[in-house]
Amino acid sequence: MIRLTRMDGTPVYLNPDLIEFIEENPDTLVILSNGKSYLFLESAAIAIDRIVRYKARILHLSSLANGKKYLKKCRGERFQRTTKLNAE
Template sequence: MIRLTRFNGEEFYLNATHVEMVESTPDTVITLFNGKKYIVRESAEAVASRIVDFYRQTFPASAAPRVPDDFIE
């Protein structure tokens, strides 16, 4: 789970394994595999970084998904 902030300031936890896409439109919109969308205060880069950190902490290095070096600048 990753902690995020709604636009009204309320914090919530999102299951990072359900995230399909993160985009800036310019607001950050997170789309889950079931089609549900969340708009959050964090930048798309910050959300992506938290997802990568989640996978690095949750799974052993040998099982972690490969992330290209240029994925997060």
């Protein structure tokens, strides 16, 4: 979720996967895929930057130690199988 500020100053957390498009004229209008629209104080550039950072954080967290351990285990098993076949 990304944090944006409504026109009255209240913070809102928005799911960026639901955003269909963002329009800046001069206020920032965000229209969601369900047809709802909201006005925010932040510019479109700031909203897009927060979306990119959110997606980058998800990708970074998904590629941490668990994925690396799995790949090492997989490579190790392949190496052992290859040496057993060569020995026989």
